[in-house]
Amino acid sequence: MTAPAKHRAPADHTAPAPPRPARPPLRARSATGGFRAHVSAPRKALNPRWLIAMALLGVTAFALSMLPGAPPLGTSLPAEDEILAYHIEPERDLAIKIPAEIDAVEVTTWAAVKADVCDSARRYPYGFVAAFVNERGKEVARHVYDLESRVSCDPDRPLGEGEYAARLASGAGAVTDPRSTLLITHDVLPQGGQVRLRAKPAVDTDGRPLDLTILSRLEGRYQRSEASRALYEQSLDAEERRQMGRRVSALGFADLPEPSRKELLRGWARRLEAGGREGIDYEMSRLLLRRFRMPFPRAEGRGASEFVIGERHAAALNFRGPLSLDIEGPPGRTVRVADGASAPASVELGPLGRATVRLSREDIRTVVIDGVGPDFGVRFGAAEAQAMQQIGEIVHPAMPPPAVAPAPSAAAEAAGAAAEAAGAVAEAAGAAADPATDAPGAARAAPLRLQTPPDVRLVRYLALDPSDPVIARMAPGQELLGLLIRTEIEASGGANQGDATVVARWGPGPTERAELKVTLPRSRFEWWTDGFDASEPRLAILRPPEGVERIEITGDARTHVRLRAIEPGVNETLYRLPYRVTLAEDETWRYAPFDVSTWTDVRAANLDELERKERFSDLREQVRIERSGEGAKSDADRPERILLPENAPVRRRLLMPAWQSAGEASPGDAWTPLLVAKDVRVDGEGARAGRLSVIYRAARVSLGKEVAVRVDGEVALREPIVALSGALRVAAPAGTRRVEIEGLGGAGVAYTDAPPANGGAIVRRRDVFELTRARPMTYRFKQAAGETLHLVLFVVTPGANADYRIRYRIEGAKPGSREAAFFRRVTIPDGVLAGRGGDLTRATLWEAATEERGKDGVGRGVIRLGDDLAPGERVVRLSLLGPQAGDAGEPAKAVWVGAVLVGQRAPGRDNGPRLWVEDDP
DSSP: OOOOOOOOOOOOOOOOOOOOOOOOOOOOOOTTTTOOOOTTSOOOOOOHHHHHHHHHHHHHHHHHHTSTTOOOTTSSOOOSEEEEEEEEOSSSOEEEEEOTTOSEEEEEEEEEEOOSSOOTTOOEEEEEEEEEEETTSOEEEEEEEEEEEOOOBOTTSOTTSSOBSEEESSSSSEEOOOEEEEEEOTTTOTTOEEEEEEEOOOBOTTSOBOOEEEEEEEEEEEEOOHHHHHHHHHHOOHHHHHHHHHTTOSSOTTTSOHHHHHHHHHEEEEEOOBSSOBTTTBOEEEEEEOOOOOOSSOBTTTTOSOEEESSSOOEEEEESSOEEEEEEOSTTOEEEEEETTSOOEEEEOOTTSEEEEEEOOOSOEEEEEEESSSOEEEEEEEEHHHHTTBOSSOOOOBOOOOOOOOSOOHHHHHHHHHHHHTTOOEEEGGGOOOGGGSSTTOOSOOOOEEEOOOOEEEEEEEEOOSSSOEEEEOOTTOOOEEEEEEEEEOTTTTOOEEEEEEEEESSSSTTSEEEEEEEEEEEEEEEETTSOEEEOOEEEEEOOOTTOOEEEEEEOTTEEEEEEEEOTTOOSOEEOTTSOOOOOTTEEEESOOEEEOSEEEOOOTTHHHHHHTTOEEEEEEEOEEEESSTTOOSGGGSOEEEEOOTTOOOEEEEEEEEEEOTTOOOOTTEEEEOSSOEEEEEOSSSTTTTEEEEEEEOOGGGTTSEEEEEETTEEEEEEEOOSSEEEEEEEOOSEEEEEEEESSOTTOEEEESSOBTTOEEEEEEEEEEEEESSSOEEEEEEEOTTOOEEEEEEEEETTSOOEEEEEEEEETOOOOOOTTSEESOOOOOEEEEEEETTSSEEEEETTSSOSOOSOEEEEEEEEEEOTTSOSEEEEEEEEEOOOOTTOSSOOOSEEEEEEEEESSOOSSOOOSOOOOOOOOO
């Protein structure tokens, strides 16, 4: 497909200010015109001190105007820091004196490059050579450092304006992000000496010379004593601790272990000066700094003016509330809009190529937009106040105001009616109701609208070759190597899948290899920058024999991989703000940036050689929210089953809040709350045709009174209240019916199994069982060969949010030897699920002896059973643990647990709770 067009800066549509009326010229009046000058009065002499003051002001103003690099007022943001940076040049050394008291030199470098436009995708490689000279003038060591950086800038503003990471105080061009290099000196220069820096000739990836200047700041690292370190730690305020902790970890300063805090505070830096004279031995430049950085991987959606959609490709936009979304594209093309999990609504772009779709959902979700027919370019926008509903690292440039619209056409009216029937209201450009565009020449200005581009990220993959391997290194103690695999699919051929082949070899023998051949479906949302469609990913894991240090990976030329390893000590992925939001129970982020992750990318041993051969491809990924799981399109595509624990522990029903959109198919485990009169949809066929089931809980004061169910205003059923809870069965004609419950009292509540007619709040119900410290829980099921299963546990802490710790043990689950094969999931046979009820949601235990609702905290844990296990019966035992040393509060003494096994379809029809857990990193 065609890559999105580059953004062009929007035109300035601000109306010019009206010219001021000309001021009439002053005319000298004649002596007879009304007054006469009195010439006989003596003229007062001018004070000479005023002349001196005016001369001084004039000289000062002239001097200020001649200062270099004074930016025009309002064209650039003010610097947050300002330094004098030394030039590292290829023709002469930059000599830095090294005191004996320091143990290292931190060299922070920037590259000043000649650039006319903002291009944060371009990479600038550069390097320098550091020679270590001792106190006797003898060179004792020499090291070469190769670096690469990019320019952080705002793509929607001209270079030199807007955000930046660094900028020269004088001169044009751009400055790259800083890169830090630590030169350890205590071993090679124990008595002090010099470090001499010289720049390497800079060349781009094609070997062509680059015209850039390396700028540097050099700081010596001194060591604090133990007493000085403790005193310094006490002097830091909260903000200083936070900033210091962010430099080394995603954890806060207080969360760092004591050895890490001591190491962080042990050293302090002092600027080191260059030897010689400025202008003769070295050059300096004034550098302006800000904390701005482009997100990494880079957010390609920042300001993209056009995005390509069609029958094969779709755009994904993430929102947190209702808004009116503008869609602009070729006139007459049909766009399909799916708001979250709802069915898509078709909207035709009007004669001016514009439609407005009103999205009414309140929850956090992804809006998926595609089109009918071949690919075409579109642009998305929203009102300035509503644009902030978009979730992500997005810059919202202004959209041009809509053109003057003609009278509504019949086609536009039909498109609007069709979209409204589907749950969205479309206003084609010809049917806009804004008074500012109702008639030609309307004087009222259109409200400011901002672009809401998709959140697209650039990720690099390595291309395989049948004869030239990608080499992966195995670190000491590393047992597993992960390969994230994708393949290229011809965009114009209409194929919906592609084949990938990967061969891993760690020795010459026939058994010292593993091979994987897999067919991967085409992705609607991702594409390679060289024009090919991309497949969905597949994670393949290899467990080589102990002692293997090097693995050679080859494969089909259309196959691309990223090397990955498990991050030690990390048990879950923590997404970065603003993506750290609460999603629905069966949803997950895909490709959102994170602070910490269970998997980390690792560098190929021969990466430099592969990049020189251009053995890489850049993939554009769209950040979006999905129902967890690969290829999950309907309930039938999501094999899962509810597990019941052995020995029949106490059971309760859990009601968890959820949302159902208008037109969305109702899940089999949903109830609609009837706190007030509600329009619901009664089925016309199936097991629930022509009837309503209502469950209720009455207030104690209502005992002995009557409960009544009204359907369309008429009493359909009336019964006495003899217990605090009960169930009612009511006959009702198929279609939309207004249902109301009376007589339950102020604390009463009722639910019906009919879905809301126009969308709205629902609850999802599931069975949960009591787990106490005295009574463990056991689940038993079978696992087939090569099967990847997830045991998902919903843990409820009754009455409040509370901490819990559950130990699990998979009996007999010893990972089998898979040295000659790839697998997909790693099994941890024994572990602890630690969490807090309420982290997932607040819900209601229906049978609990309380009138309070929504007070029970719900958490979720996952036990993974990978395909590295031999087939057989699995026995999973759960036991509730007591408080852990250092716990802040009293953990739960009893919890309620519901289990869903994902990866196996239940026998027969299952209308129970649904959940899918992602099997794709």
